[in-house]
Amino acid sequence: xxxxxxxxxxxxxxxxxxxxxxxxxxxxxxxxxxxxxxxxxxxxxxxxxxxxxxxxxxxxxxxxxxxxxxxxxxxxxxxxxxxxxxxxxxxxxxxxxxxxxxxxxxxxxxxxxxxxxxxxxxxxxxxxxxxxxxxxxxxxxxxxxxxxxxxxxxxxxxxxxxxxxxxxxxxxxxxxxxxxxxxxxxxxxxxxxxxxxxxxxxxxxxxxxxxxxxxxxxxxxxxxxxxxxxxxxxxxxxxxxxxxxxxxxxxxxxxxxxxxxxxxxxxxxxxxxxxxxxxxxxxxxxxxxxxxxxxxxxxxxxxxxxxxxxxxxxxxxxxxxxxxxxxxxxxxxxxxxxxxxxxxxxxxxxxxxxxxxxxxxxxxxxxxxxxxxxxxxxxxxxxxxxxxxxxxxxxxxxxxxxxxxxxxxxxxxxxxxxxxxxxxxxxxxxxxxxxxxxxxxxxxxxxxxxxxxxxxxxxxxxxxxxxxxxxxxxxxxxxxxxxxxxxxxxxxxxxxxxxxxxxxxxxxxxxxxxxxxxxxxxxxxxxxxxxxxxxxxxxxxxxxxxxxxxxxxxxxxxxxxxxxxxxxxxxxxxxxxxxxxxxxxxxxxxxxxxxxxxxxxxxxxxxxxxxxxxxxxxxxxxxxxxxxxxxxxxxxxxxxxxxxxxxxxxxxxxxxxxxxxxxxxxxxxx
Numbered sequence: 001x002x003x004x005x006x007x008x009x010x011x012x013x014x015x016x017x018x019x020x021x022x023x024x025x026x027x028x029x030x031x032x033x034x035x036x037x038x039x040x041x042x043x044x045x046x047x048x049x050x051x052x053x054x055x056x057x058x059x060x061x062x063x064x065x066x067x068x069x070x071x072x073x074x075x076x077x078x079x080x081x082x083x084x085x086x087x088x089x090x091x092x093x094x095x096x097x098x099x100x101x102x103x104x105x106x107x108x109x110x111x112x113x114x115x116x117x118x119x120x121x122x123x124x125x126x127x128x129x130x131x132x133x134x135x136x137x138x139x140x141x142x143x144x145x146x147x148x149x150x151x152x153x154x155x156x157x158x159x160x161x162x163x164x165x166x167x168x169x170x171x172x173x174x175x176x177x178x179x180x181x182x183x184x185x186x187x188x189x190x191x192x193x194x195x196x197x198x199x200x201x202x203x204x205x206x207x208x209x210x211x212x213x214x215x216x217x218x219x220x221x222x223x224x225x226x227x228x229x230x231x232x233x234x235x236x237x238x239x240x241x242x243x244x245x246x247x248x249x250x251x252x253x254x255x256x257x258x259x260x261x262x263x264x265x266x267x268x269x270x271x272x273x274x275x276x277x278x279x280x281x282x283x284x285x286x287x288x289x290x291x292x293x294x295x296x297x298x299x300x301x302x303x304x305x306x307x308x309x310x311x312x313x314x315x316x317x318x319x320x321x322x323x324x325x326x327x328x329x330x331x332x333x334x335x336x337x338x339x340x341x342x343x344x345x346x347x348x349x350x351x352x353x354x355x356x357x358x359x360x361x362x363x364x365x366x367x368x369x370x371x372x373x374x375x376x377x378x379x380x381x382x383x384x385x386x387x388x389x390x391x392x393x394x395x396x397x398x399x400x401x402x403x404x405x406x407x408x409x410x411x412x413x414x415x416x417x418x419x420x421x422x423x424x425x426x427x428x429x430x431x432x433x434x435x436x437x438x439x440x441x442x443x444x445x446x447x448x449x450x451x452x453x454x455x456x457x458x459x460x461x462x463x464x465x466x467x468x469x470x471x472x473x474x475x476x477x478x479x480x481x482x483x484x485x486x487x488x489x490x491x492x493x494x495x496x497x498x499x500x501x502x503x504x505x506x507x508x509x510x511x512x513x514x515x516x517x518x519x520x521x522x523x524x525x526x527x528x529x530x531x532x533x534x535x536x537x538x539x540x541x542x543x544x545x546x547x548x549x550x551x552x553x554x555x556x557x558x559x560x561x562x563x564x565x566x567x568x569x570x571x572x573x574x575x576x577x578x579x580x581x582x583x584x585x586x587x588x589x590x591x592x593x594x595x596x597x598x599x600x601x602x603x604x605x606x607x608x609x610x611x612x613x614x615x616x617x618x619x620x621x622x623x624x625x626x627x628x629x630x631x632x633x634x635x636x637x638x639x640x641x642x643x644x645x646x647x648x649x650x651x652x653x654x655x656x657x658x659x660x661x662x663x664x665x666x667x668x669x670x
Contacts (some may be wrong), residue, residue: 079152079328080411082451083377083404083423086111088156090402090425091373092143092324096164098126099133103167109160110455113402116435116462125431129371136323138165138175139182143324144317144367146269147360148186148221151197153326158184158204176209177217185317186221189268194223222314224268227261230311233297234304240289250284253277254308257315266341270356270363272348273319281312321369328377329360331419351390358382358391365394368428373401377423380405383476392474399427400436400465403478406450407442435462438478523561525587527551527569535591538571543578 089109097106106112118126138161145153161183165175184201188194198221205212205219235254239247253276260273285308288301333355334345345353352358357378368374382388382395383405403424410421420442440459441450453459463478467485471477527538534555541548542559543566551557561567561581569577574591581587621641647659 079149079377080447080451081152081156082111082454083406083410084153084156085109086113086404086454087326087375087377087423087425088153088160091326091375092141092157092160094401094425095133095141095323095373096136096138098130099136100167103164105163105167108163113437113439115401116437118435119433122431122434129427129429132371138168138170139178141183141324142185142320142322143183143326144185144187144322145327146187146318146325146364146367147327147329148188148197149190149193149328151186151200151221153328154184154186154197154221155200155204157324157326158201162208172208173211176205176207176212180205180212180217180219184220185322187224187269187314187317188222189224189265191223194221197221220313220317222310222317224264224314224318225261225307225310226264227258227311228263230258230307231300231304232258234301237298237301238288238305238308239284240287242284242287246280247284249277250280254281254284257281257311261311261315263340266338267344269318270345270349270359271318272366273315275319276315278312278316282309285309285312321372322367323369323372324375325364325368325372326375327360327364329364330356331379332356334359351394352382352388354385354387355379355381358388361391361395365398365426365428368426370428372428374398374426374428375424377406377410377421380407380420380422383422384473386473389473392468392476395426396465396469396474397430399429399431399434400476401425401427402437402439403476404439404454405442405478409445410447410450432466433464435464436478437462440479522558523567523581523587524556524558524585525589527555527557527571527589527591529574530590530592532590535571535574538569538589538591541568541570542566543568 089106089112093106093109093112097103141161141164143154143157143161145151145157148154158179161179162172162175165178166172170178180201186197186201188197198219201219201221202213205217232255235251239250242250256274257276260271264271285305288305334342334353337345337356345356345359349359349362352362361376361378361382364374364376382391403422406421406423408420411419438461439454440461441453443459444450444453461478467482468474468476468478470485471480527535527540529535535551536555538551538555538557539548540550540557540559542561547559549557549559559567563581563583565581567579567581567587569579569589569591571591573593575594577589577591579587579589
């Protein structure tokens with residue numbers, strides 16, 4: 001029924017969308033000056049994808065991989081506004097103010113981090129780099145968000161660029177037009193995200209230039225398109241009037257671009273596009289000639305030309321270098337993606353293949369020009385995981401300008417500890433002994449708490465990046481002391497390898513202790529049988545660990561666990577249970593009987609064993625029982641302590657006075 005697709009536009013209908021927009025959303029969220037409008041667009045897009053996202057994750061449990069059309073729904077995560085501002089101000093903003101220190105702009109930027117005090121040799125290297133920044137004009141600065149979503153980052157970048165243009169003497173009207181034409185670039189695989197981002201960017205431009213919507217201005221935000229539908233037989237109709245050398249070169253390059261963009265919706269911005277002669281390709285497509293004849297073979301040439309021009313624009317955007325790359329990439333384990341994407345990632349990004357966010361760290365590095373800035377928010381696992389050590393080494397060939405370690409709950413719509421993040425800004429050049437600024441915000445449990453701690457300048461560290469490479473695995477351990485780093489520095493290396501190993505183990509423990517304790521909760525509950533009666537002595541164990549407890553006389557238990565842990569319940573004569581802990585305060589577990597188990601096994605000292613392998617009594621003797629014996633010989637002290645155990649002493653002669661033991665007539669211990 002098509003009427004189900006229609007919106008209720010009544011202002012007074014309390015169930016209508018208009019009523020909810022007016023009454024449920026604060027007026028400030030619509031305020032252009034506060035950036036509210038783009039946030040509303042982002043939230044609407046994210047929650048529009050809620051049901052598809054839930055279906056994707058339900059399918060993953062059935063081992064159904066994430067298909068190309070479902071990647072946006074599965075990975076879309078709206079970036080909190082303050083983190084967007086931190087990334088843009090410390091990358092795009094820093095690029096300009098370091099080259100134009102008298103512009104007075106950074107005083108307006110709430111989340112800009114001042115540079116740490118540097119050594120003279122570091123300052124000298126920075127001065128050389130800043131000469132390049134000083135030569136930049138506003139229109140020279142290209143910024144891209146390769147995973148733009150609804151355009152949140154691009155819209156705030158537009159505001160910062162407007163401030164840059166105004167500081168250089170431009171009017172808002174001229175600046176808005178130039179920003180669209182020269183500065184802002186965006187890509188996404190989702191057509192709907194592109195539409196929202198295009199709308200958001202154009203509305204931001206309209207805020208500064210009322211004539212911007214006259215259709216004469218170019219906006220470089222694109223939905224990545226595939227070349228699969230291109231009729232390559234039409235290529236012979238292009239390049240009219242060009243000499244053979246140019247025509248053949250253009251055709252060869254265009255064929256290469258079409259090959260690269262085959263199935264591009266599956267891969268998105270991680271595709272590596274060669275730097276072709278884009279002007280040549282545009283001239284080739286513009287020079288169309290069908291000799292005025294319409295044939296079956298030439299039908300649709302105009303449509304092909306339009307598609308080719310779009311692909312050329314997309315290809316150039318993917319291939320060129322940028323002064324600033326700023327994004328919140330998708331978070332998705334590549335093992336959950338299609339085999340095609342998985343194989344592509346393994347081949348092209350072997351150092352970051354475990355997750356898409358790690359792949360995008362590499363890809364954004366490739367898109368950023370020398371001395372440019374790369375700003376991202378990603379999961380924090382790249383800082384520590386052994387699987388990503390090669391990626392860390394690559395990152396540490398650049399300069400970490402600053403980093404905000406957010407930990408869990410940086411996104412208010414995601415509860416628990418599933419997504420633990422860090423946001424950072426890199427300079428695409430290595431400066432030895434550069435001291436970066438690191439903000440440790442893992443303790444607050446809310447998005448607002450982390451922002452407050454950041455603005456309060458709490459938990460900040462100034463650290464030389466080259467210290468990280470001294471520790472095995474090169475973890476980004478910004479919080480450890482200089483004296484601790486000396487344990488791993490070759491200049492102060494201990495000859496005692498055991499001591500160094502102990503220090504390394506202590507360090508590894510320090511990486512996870514804070515977050516681990518924050519995640520652990522007390523999981524309590526009751527275990528009953530099929531009749532609802534409490535079961536005594538049920539074993540509860542955390543899967544993959546040695547941690548375990550048993551139920552008390554009332555069937556109660558308590559065990560430390562965190563969300564996502566697997567609890568294993570086992571009891572002789574009952575079916576074992578495997579329960580995923582979801583953070584419940586009280587667990588109620590019912591054990592179901594399995595009489596076949598009783599016929600097959602009996603309980604023994606440290607496990608279970610088939611009946612036919614049990615040949616003797618089983619008992620245990622503790623130190624307390626042995627301590628009360630008057631015998632000074634250990635073997636003699638065992639006599640009389642175990643039923644069925646016979647101890648015989650054949651001699652009292654020193655050296656020959658040990659007891660011999662028989663169990664059911666078989667000598668088993670002497």
